[in-house]
Amino acid sequence: GAVVSQHPSRVICKSGTSVKIECRSLDFQATTMFWYRQFPKQSLMLMATSNEGSKATYEQGVEKDKFLINHASLTLSTLTVTSAHPEDSSFYICSATRETQYFGPGTRLLVL
């Protein structure tokens, strides 16, 4: 139990385009999901908290208009990187809460 999936696992896009990443809790419902970003050889940094049925809350320094989060159901949260730039290239990881946080496998984004 407590499996979290992400799609896609990796994506390459051109600068200026938008990319959507999905996070699903496969065998449990999660009212709260989290989105993290991880740069090479660094730790995970929390970007935002995704709340089902309400607006996401963003950590300091994270642009809400650039990283759009939608928590449409108890099993799905999406992160859309709008007008992506090369500096947005990173490893994006989501987690879903069920007593503790269970993490997805991550999505590697490369913006050319």
Next chain:
Amino acid sequence: GQQLNQSPQSMFIQEGEDVSMNCTSSSIFNTWLWYKQDPGEGPVLLIALYKAGELTSNGRLTAQFGITRKDSFLNISASIPSDVGIYFCAGPTSGTYKYIFGTGTRLKVLA
């Protein structure tokens, strides 16, 4: 703000050796979690600790919740090649479900 510092930053060990790493904080945590991350993957929960002084095992892994609530330790006994990866401690920031992650300990096991 709250920070979690892990040491050592990295370590190279021989297969079969025991490993110890720790995580320290400048503030109190009520929960400590240890995760392992393989390259290109998300973190996987190894052990969760909920009470000061608690000692919990998961196979060859043992973790302890420090009595001061400001530290935690993870030990791996008889290391094997698949123990390679990055080990992170994590804990919820006060009053929330949000986690902060430690700086990580990168483990390499030499066969």
